[in-house]
Amino acid sequence: MDPVRNPFAPGAGTPPPELSGRWELIEQARIAFDRLKLGRPVRGLIAVGLRGVGKTVLLNEFRLMAQERQYFCLSLEAHEDKSLPQLLVPPLRRLLLDLDRLGALSEHAKRALRIFKSFMGSLRVKYGDAELTLDIDPEAGTADSGDLEVDLPELFTAIGKAAQDRQQHVVLLIDELQYLSEAEMSALIMSVHRITQLGLPIVMFGAGLPQVVAIMGRSKSYAERLFDFPQVGALKASDSIDAIQKPIQTEGEEIEPAALDEILLWTQGYPFFLQEWGYQTWNSASASPIAKADVQTATQKALNRLDEGFFKVRFERLTPREREYARAMASLPGAGPYRSAEIAQALGVASQSIAPTRNNLIAKGMVYAPAHGDTAFTVPLFEQYLRRVRPD
Numbered sequence: 001m002d003p004v005r006n007p008f009a010p011g012a013g014t015p016p017p018e019l020s021g022r023w024e025l026i027e028q029a030r031i032a033f034d035r036l037k038l039g040r041p042v043r044g045l046i047a048v049g050l051r052g053v054g055k056t057v058l059l060n061e062f063r064l065m066a067q068e069r070q071y072f073c074l075s076l077e078a079h080e081d082k083s084l085p086q087l088l089v090p091p092l093r094r095l096l097l098d099l100d101r102l103g104a105l106s107e108h109a110k111r112a113l114r115i116f117k118s119f120m121g122s123l124r125v126k127y128g129d130a131e132l133t134l135d136i137d138p139e140a141g142t143a144d145s146g147d148l149e150v151d152l153p154e155l156f157t158a159i160g161k162a163a164q165d166r167q168q169h170v171v172l173l174i175d176e177l178q179y180l181s182e183a184e185m186s187a188l189i190m191s192v193h194r195i196t197q198l199g200l201p202i203v204m205f206g207a208g209l210p211q212v213v214a215i216m217g218r219s220k221s222y223a224e225r226l227f228d229f230p231q232v233g234a235l236k237a238s239d240s241i242d243a244i245q246k247p248i249q250t251e252g253e254e255i256e257p258a259a260l261d262e263i264l265l266w267t268q269g270y271p272f273f274l275q276e277w278g279y280q281t282w283n284s285a286s287a288s289p290i291a292k293a294d295v296q297t298a299t300q301k302a303l304n305r306l307d308e309g310f311f312k313v314r315f316e317r318l319t320p321r322e323r324e325y326a327r328a329m330a331s332l333p334g335a336g337p338y339r340s341a342e343i344a345q346a347l348g349v350a351s352q353s354i355a356p357t358r359n360n361l362i363a364k365g366m367v368y369a370p371a372h373g374d375t376a377f378t379v380p381l382f383e384q385y386l387r388r389v390r391p392d
Helices: 023-038 055-068 084-101 107-123 148-165 182-197 211-219 237-250 257-267 271-284 292-308 310-316 320-331 340-347 351-363 382-389
Strands: 044-048 072-077 170-175 202-208 374-377
Touching (some): 023 044, 023 055, 023 202, 044 055, 044 211, 055 072, 148 182, 148 202, 182 202, 182 211, 202 211, 237 257, 257 292, 292 310, 320 340, 320 351, 320 374, 320 382, 340 374
Parallel strands (some): 044 202, 072 170, 170 202
16 A cells, blocks of 8 residues: 555544544534524533543634635643633734724724733733734723733723624634633623623634533633533544545545454544554555454554653653552553542652642643542543553
8 A cells, every 4th residue: 555645644633534533513513603693592512531532633723714715713721831811912012013003093903903912011921022012002991900800801891892893703712621710701702792692703623631510610610601512522422434435535445344343342442543544554564445454553653652752741741759659540540530549549749749649630731520539631542651651
């Protein structure tokens, strides 16, 4: 099989050749975007799921849909080393300058720029080593208190009015939402609430690990009325088969049912793993139809790539104590979730003594709490990696 024609694309946020099992969410986004254009009320959407289930792929698809409609699209990725204002300032500055350049003089656009200047000054926001500046006087008394929960809603309101005045629509996309602090999340939710109440043409879509639902709920209880929280998980068997079979058939080749079954056995329907097994299987096959033996040859290559990349990168971020905690989880039977008392017993310590380590792992996005007293890995099949490669 010609590796140049290999249709599979394992990667971080790389669009797969066949976007199986996600059409309902894509249709939900389409309806939201079209309602936004008509000025109808729109609920945001927060895709929630484990690593490798395609949340970023969905956000990229939403971005393309917004761009096709010529909406302004702001794409951000939250992470541990930058505050929400630092993430927001560069794209918001670009958006406001673009709105200001459209058509005739707009007082709403000019005012939004002045308020933005106030916002930057109050928080002393810097991007890298350089402070972003605007050659305009700030709007004193608006978005300049230094309190993000007060200032950000005022800024979003001004931006929404400027966009409305220019008959433009804005889509805000934020990935890895779980890395925002509760105060930042609260300010963001309050801002979305404000623009929703005023009917302004801005909608927010996002994605995050399972704990993002609890973070948003703790930040503002009404978050559940502003957003839908679809669970993005492993694909159904039929969708998993389509994700492998259709790209192969598009290339004029075939794969045997036993080979498909073998891929599903190893990947458990997780989209990133499907792409990895599909990629390695194609390269391992000498001819069409692809057989079960080809998948068996590819499996060790796929595991090696995952162990040295996808899994290892996440394990290397952990402190020695966090690694011990993760190994203790993996020493327990099954794929989790695991009870805190059982993890403590495996470590030979009291349950309350491991709470700080657990909290650190949650903050790093390595584990989450599906229920009170339970802990599970956010990375599918991570417990198998630890048992296979890092047992002690």
